[in-house]
Amino acid sequence: MDLAVFGPYIATILAYFIIFNILTWGLNIQFGYAGIPNFTYITFMAMGAYVTGATGLPRPTAGFQYVQYILGYSWPFPITLLAGAVGAGALAFLLGLITLRRLRTDYLAIVTFSLGFILYDVVGTFVPLFNGFDGLFGVPQPLADVFQLDPNTYPYFFIPLSLVIMLICWLVANRIFDSPLGRTMRAIREDVEVAEALGKDSFRFRIIALIVGCVFAGVAGGLTIEFVTAFNPSGWTAPETFVIFAACLVGGKANNRGAVLGAFLVPVIFFEGSRFIPVPPDHPLLLAGIRYMVIGTLLIGVLWFRPEGLLPEKKKAFFEIALKKPTLPVVQAPDAL
Amino acid sequence: MLHSLVLAFGFGLITASVLALAGVGVTLQFGVTNYVNFAYGAYLALSAFLAWTLNVVVGLDFWVAVAISTLVIAVCAVVVNRVLLQPFARRKLPTVYMLIVTLGLWLILSNVVLVLWGASQRHFSVAGQHPVEIGPFLFTPSQLLIIAVAVVCLVGVHLLLTQTKLGKAMRAMSDDSGLAAVSGIDTDRVVDATWFLTGALIGLSGCVLALNLSSFLPTFGDDFLFVIFSAVILGGIGHPYGTMIGALIVGLATEMSAVLIQSSYKSDVAFALLIIMLLVRPRGLIPSRAK
């Protein structure tokens, strides 16, 4: 096997796996920890991609009349990705302000679902924003110019780079889960009213979960456009959100290891699932259609057979403290309080 | 300007009719089963494409095709409920799981439509589309028929809800399903009947919406779904009469904004209405009792 061909292929798959992991963790924070049904999660990934791309690209020149986009600052790599993350976070903040204060789960779901279609429509038809349905392309790859990297071997550079970013995301996601912050988010997921009766401002905790999750999506989107160098609305149609939901639910929600498993299994399940259906090569629509049918079936199947996922949410074990008298008589109060 | 506004008002009435048909279906189902079904976009598309096949490929009269398609969707809605939704609902999982199940259903059904009918623009073959002037408005005969059908159906729903035992049972379940079950209502039967009615209303509105669009894609139902949701939430979710008012407001607002702003922002106006409504009166124009 020719390594020169096969190597970049493996690297590309790895890059997508890394990106998909970050996406799944972000959704896990929103949905798994805090129980927010953000049914347009993919839009925030797109926001991250567009802002990263548009801040990295130079100003659109008059010669290329057909390419239009805002920003165009030619910013260098880490700043573009940060800008993408901030863009996604800002959009999440707006959404949270509108929806998280008083809305019930089903209203929240309707608003997020609808918002996705609206923004998709706006980005697609309002060309001056991000070049409409053609999208952005020719986005400079991170540090390729600084180190004079060859496009053919670029994946070898990109993988370690994105691995570092993935590890940072892993750390953040797990630290939140292990902290009192994560605990309160999960409490709010279980019963908002009880959490509020204990003095928890559910709005504050849920908007943090929404923003952090969407920042993850933004980072994943940013990495996507930096790796692929192009991005357009076909990359973030509404059903894509549910591919990530499927990964999150199959792996086990509120469990980041489970999310990794889901991010690995869901594409595999799709390929395995669609192998038994003969697809004529001249029918690209059929393949996409079957992919989403498999995802839909997967969502329903997981919720029916194993709603907690393959790796369920872990029980939090606390350090043990030995009690002086393990069985106090009931009516006696401890003296010291 | 004024003239085009008046014309837009007329179009608004048609959109409102279609919206009211679908919205009343959505709101009835929500009231009785207490969860939102996100698969309606696919139901709308399925109905329209089925009718298209019967109308254009088989060659049946448009309204005959619509009648058959409506009936098929109604039966499908009942079957889907029996096979998929009701078993999940019985498990009393958190609301959000129920929503994800309907989204899974949406993914499956909408892609079935896409695979079966392809992604090309379709249109019905309906004869005699010369506009008729009625007062200041301009309608095609089929548009007039849409309004008439909608009015007849909505009056029918009203009579069903107020005059029949089934309708009263539906309203009772809408208010308090636990109490309804205790007071001897066969809730499973009411749920089935509700899905049949909702399926029929959605099926019918899918066809007439597609007719009104002149040409339609398999995704047209999804784009219309949140316009329906806007109307439903505006009217207070679970309230058929509120939904009719909501449909009128959203229908008129979207069509008239097409004249005032730009026609491509029609659905954005519906979404803006939804957001404003949620911010100002999250329980709708006619607030429901605490549930």
Next chain:
Amino acid sequence: MPSDDLLTVTGLTQQFGGVKAVDNCDYVLQKGRLAAVIGPNGAGKSTLVNLIAGALPLQQGSVRLDGVEIGGWPAYKIAQHGVIRTFQVARGFDKLTVLENMMVAPLDQPGESLFNAVVRPGRGKAAEVKQVARALEFLNMFELYRLRNEYAGELSGGQRRLLELARALMGGPKLLLLDEPMAAISPVLVERIGQHLLQMQRLGITMLLVEHNLGVVEKFCDWVTVMVEGRAVVSGTMAQVREHPEVISAYLGREVVSATG
């Protein structure tokens, strides 16, 4: 020792679609009391609790805690101010362990800020250790210690009641609102919860119960208020209240009427 007023409710009115559930209600609760609100069904007892706790938006009237007007505040702010409530049906965070349920309750946890959680998780650790010790102490007190690592959703109904009380204690309340804490539990557990309430009173916590079971009220509570048709008509010890003519008519009147009519 002159006991001062902790809770002062004046002119509270709440309408549900034209029906006044609470009608110009005045109510005063002194510090350190284990008080009860009793009354016939539909007298507005639970609505009163919901209004004090901020679970319902305040329509009219004033609620003061320690001289601070808390009426109209959102529920979480009222809780932060020291008013913690329990629910008619014991509720908890099912997918959290018993100990985690306890650990949610403390206010102002340093580890609840995003910055601390992500950048310096050590910052919250010290506070966490202290709270775990406190939580285990309380769990021990309510005989839930051995269940500390079970999911709250796996507890029995009675255990959930106990957890609810223990968790409320964790929040360090000035005033504890208990909405029918004895509802739907066995007589043995009623006695036990009663003893716990006395124990909590000794810890200095003021409590207000909504209760149907007059025997329980008589046995454990030192201050009883009778609500009739949305108003607090009389307050005192159970013995005093029992003699009051309005109470007799409120409780017995209906039975007499229904027996004759």
